[in-house]
Amino acid sequence: MGKAAQRKGGDGARVIVLPADFRLGAVAGVKADLVEALEAAGAQLDGGAVERVDTAALQLLLAYRREAAARDLSPAWRGVSEVMRDAAGVLGLARDLELPANMPA
Amino acid sequence: MAKILAVDDSASMRGMVAFTLRGAGHEVSEAENGQLALDAARGGSFDLVLADVNMPVMDGISMVRELRAMPAYKGVPILMLTTESHTDKKMEGKAAGATGWLVKPFDPEQLLATVKRVLG
Amino acid sequence: MSKAGLAQFQQVFIEESLEGLDTMESSLLALDNGGDGELVHTIFRAAHSIKGGAATFGFPEISSFTHEAESLLDEVRSGKRAIDGGIIELLLRTVDCLRGMFARAQGGEPLNDAVAAGLRGELAAAMGRGAAAGGAQERREVDQADAWTVRFRPHPGMLAGGNDPLRLIRELGALGEIAVTPIFDRLPATLAALEPTECHLGWTIALKGPARRADIAAVFDWVEDECDLAIEAQHVVAPAAAAAPAPAAVADAGAARAQREASAESSSVRVSIDKIDGLINLVGELVITQSMLDTFREGEIDAARMAVLEQGLAQLARHTRELQESVMGIRMLPIASVFNRFPRMVRDISQKLGKQVKLEMIGEHTELDKTVLEKIGDPMVHLVRNAIDHGLETPDKRRAAGKPDVGTLTLQAAHRGGSIVVEVSDDGAGLNREAIVAKAVQRGLIASGEGLSDDAVAELIFQPGFSTAAVTTDLSGRGVGMDVVRRNVADLGGSVTIRSTPGQGSVFTITLPLTLAIIDGLTAAVGEERYIVPLVSIVESVQLKAEAVRSVAGGGELFRFRGEYLPVIRLHDVFGCSGAVQAIDQGLMVVVEGDGTRVGLFVDGLIGQQQAVVKSLEANYRRVQGISGATILADGSVALIVDIVGLVRLQGRRKAA
Incomplete structure (x- = not known):
């Protein structure tokens, strides 16, 4: 439920690490981070450690991605777990989330 | 596997549910009524709650309402174990925030299938 | 595993149902005496649990019978019907009938009988309809196609209720090949405006594969009123012969009966969790004490260690006593x-x-x-x-x-x-x-x-x-x-x-x-033998002067105690002990009461008070007049427990003879 962990990537960019249990209970906290990131010209999303995910989580990422695109921020995924990739596929959201074709989790 | 809270005032029904789920590798806690279930829910986290509708002290519907008011139980699946085949109890449970229901009588296989369904 | 798994709960179910029937009965009686409406709920709940459990645990006859009573109660509960003496009477007879059915269930006999059949009719009649009515099969929509389009728009609150579209669409995927297209029209334009715990998305799902409409609808059965749903057949196939609902599983009657018999064999006690937790705690204490005492296996035992040892032994004694009390408590209802x-x-x-x-x-x-x-x-x-x-x-x-x-x-x-x-x-x-x-x-x-x-x-x-x-x-x-x-x-x-x-x-x-398994008693010496006299029957013990006891005609002896003349029973005479004290002033008179009568038991002396674990003499030897059991003393010898009531009766017969 807490906020997603944030750290600076090696290249100095802001990185938002998505929680392992990224479901309804966690979305409010992650949303706050994402809103902040938008103000700070975007961030990289690291979903490599996500073990559980639901519609609410993917919907949140979708809303983020859509606003980021409107602000001309390019997508920047640092990691996507298999669980996330699979869920996005089931919900037909993989393309809109601009998930990288294949990236080591 | 998953952490499940089984709530029923009937020891036999609760026992059967717990026994079946444990046999499938789940970690099961038991509570005799809605009030005790709320206490258990506050003291731990569960992936699924299975609750009878008619119970003394606090019935299943009120329990669901209270659980849903707890931030940690938003979105956590709660299934009502109900004998009512007509819709009013199901709908009352749903309105209170239940995820779905399992109609009694059910056998262990049906229980496991439903739990599997809801846990994905 | 399902059958064996079920059988172990059948007996528990029967026991709790009998308790439920007791509750129903007492509540009905209270209702009859002008009790409040909450009682109706209590009665309903009991009937409801019996109905549901009976079906689950393999007693469909009880389930369907109880269903009739439950329907009637439901009308009362919802205020559609006023409760009156007639209904209470009918429900009381229903309770009796159910008790009979459970008794037959335990005996593995057929559950229904003429009484049950008659009552069923009466209950149905009370509901204002014939017993044969009801149960009309719902007409199922039989609709089959090779391809479907499902439009699914969850209402915003669906997520909080635990139904995740991700799960639902996955389930749909199990019916065939799916192509999922999200609908974004309700997604807010800015992230800030998004209420993240509500659902703002919708989906159109194309399903390819032969599926029935009912199968698709079943996926969404829990969310019927939490979403807008449209299921459209894209490629209709000729309707198959009306698909019959799956036949209800026909239980193997023989197996079910065997299960019931097996589960009815031993009676059981329901124990509250508190009592069990108490036991577990005590056992934990014992284990700690034991490991503490274990350290005395090695090394010299000096004065300091001796003190610790004594403390440990005292602890052991206390825990053993508490454990004994707790275990006995399990039998207490x-x-x-x-x-x-x-x-x-x-x-x-x-x-x-x-x-x-x-x-x-x-x-x-x-x-x-x-x-x-x-x-x-x-x-x-x-x-x-x-x-x-x-x-x-x-x-x-x-x-x-x-x-x-x-x-x-x-x-x-x-x-x-x-x-x-x-x-x-x-x-x-x-x-x-x-x-x-x-x-x-x-x-x-x-x-x-x-x-x-x-x-x-x-x-x-x-x-x-x-x-x-x-x-x-x-x-x-x-x-x-x-x-x-x-x-x-x-x-x-x-x-x-x-x-x-x-x-x-x-x-x-x-x-x-309090219990039959343990008695508190005084250990009395009679010659070489030791007897336990139950503490509850002891009034007092007195040392008498030789002249206080008078012989009466017919060989009996009497002594005066608080204004009453009491007969003397010399234990050494009754049980034929050798080497016992004969002179009244050298022994002790224990005044006991049994069967409303007081007598004096003459013994050599009292050794001390102790708790005796009762061992049945009948089971190990045979019944002996005047003895209720035996126990093992601390030194390993056997002491017999005096049956005061038996002795008093024995005395009465002697007197009469």
Whole structure:
């Protein structure tokens, strides 16, 4: 439920690490981070450690991605777990989330 | 596997549910009524709650309402174990925030299938 | 695993259902006496649990029978029907009928009988419809296609209710190949405007594969009213022959019966979690103490270590005692289960006799050993019948005596010292001294009532074959007299006494040991032998002067104790012990009371008090008159436990002979 962990990537960019249990209970906290990131010209999303995910989580990422695109921020995924990739596929959201074709989790 | 809270005032029904789920590798806690279930829910986290509708002290519907008011139980699946085949109890449970229901009588296989369904 | 898994809960289910029926009965009776509406819910809940459980645990007959009662209760509960005496009567008979069905379930007999069939009809009639009505099969929509389009728009609140579209669409994917297109039109334009726990998305799902509409609808059955859903067939195939609903699984009757028989074999006790937790704690303490004591295996034991050792042993003793108490506690059950059968009985009997009786029950939570509990019911039934039949007066007689029309019958249970005291009291006429004396004379029990104290007269009713009823009613006159009550209670190691005040009523007091498995007793030495005298029966022990005991004609001996002459029973005589003290002034007289009679037991001396774990003599040897069991003493030797009631009776027979 807490906020997603944030750290600076090696290249100095802001990185938002998505929680392992990224479901309804966690979305409010992650949303706050994402809103902040938008103000700070975007961030990289690291979903490599996500073990559980639901519609609410993917919907949140979708809303983020859509606003980021409107602000001309390019997508920047640092990691996507298999669980996330699979869920996005089931919900037909993989393309809109601009998930990288294949990236080591 | 998953952490499940089984709530029923009937020891036999609760026992059967717990026994079946444990046999499938789940970690099961038991509570005799809605009030005790709320206490258990506050003291731990569960992936699924299975609750009878008619119970003394606090019935299943009120329990669901209270659980849903707890931030940690938003979105956590709660299934009502109900004998009512007509819709009013199901709908009352749903309105209170239940995820779905399992109609009694059910056998262990049906229980496991439903739990599997809801846990994905 | 499912069948074996189920069988182990069948017995539990039967037991809790019987409790549920008791609850139904007592609530119905309370309702009959103007109880509040909450009772209806209690009754409904009990019926509901029985119905649901019966179907689950393999008793469909009980389930469908209870369903009828439940439907009726549901109408009462929802206010569609007012409850009246007729309905209460009908439901009470339903309770009785269900008890019968459960009894047959335990015996593995067919569950339905003529009574059940008749009652079913009555319940259905009360609902205003024929028994055959209802159960019309819902017409199922049979609709099959090779390709479907499903439009699915969750309402915003669906996520919080635990239904995740991700799961639902996955389930749909199990029916065929799916292509999922999200609908974003309700997604807010900015992230900040998004309420992240609500669902703002929708989906159009194309499903390829032969599927029935019902299969697709079943995926969404829990969210019917939490989403907008449209299921459209894209490629319709010719409708198949009306797909019949899957036949209900036909249980293998033989197997089900075998299961029931297996589960009915051993009786069980339901134990509260608190008691078990207490035990687990104690065992934990024991383990700690044991490992502490274990350290004494090695090394010298000096004074300091000796102190620790003694402390450890004291701890061990305390824990062992507590553990013993806790384990015994598992067998302890509230007397409520016995009390609860009385409201119904009192109602039936008083109606039959045209008497008005208010039943009061006090101390229902008092706990008794399960074995005692099972055996105390019959004596109590007799006392209660007796109180209504002989004790309480008809309303006009009561009015004439200046008493309220309604008589009061009180059942009261309480712990008193190491015993349980159960009282059955009434505010009726009390014992009729003249009638009792006349009957006793007629029966040849006494020559005349002259010189007999009221207590002595009261004692007469416990004599075999005694009955004061001018007319033998079908209620009390079942060939069971108060003598049988006293004997049954005595068999449990207890006693029955009566106090009666003319015009004000009678009190029957049953005193019972807390448990049958352990008794507190004094160890008495008699020659080389050791005997345990149960503490509950000991009044006092006195050292007598030789002249205090007088021989009487016929070989008996008497001594004076608090203004009464008591017979002396020399234990060494009764049990043939050698080397015992013979002279009165060198031994000890232990005054004991059994069966309402006091006697003096003459022993060499008392060694000490101890708790004795009772071992059955019958099981290990044979029944011995005057001995209720045996126990192992600390030094490993065997001591016999004196059966005071048996000895008193033995003495009585000798006196009579």
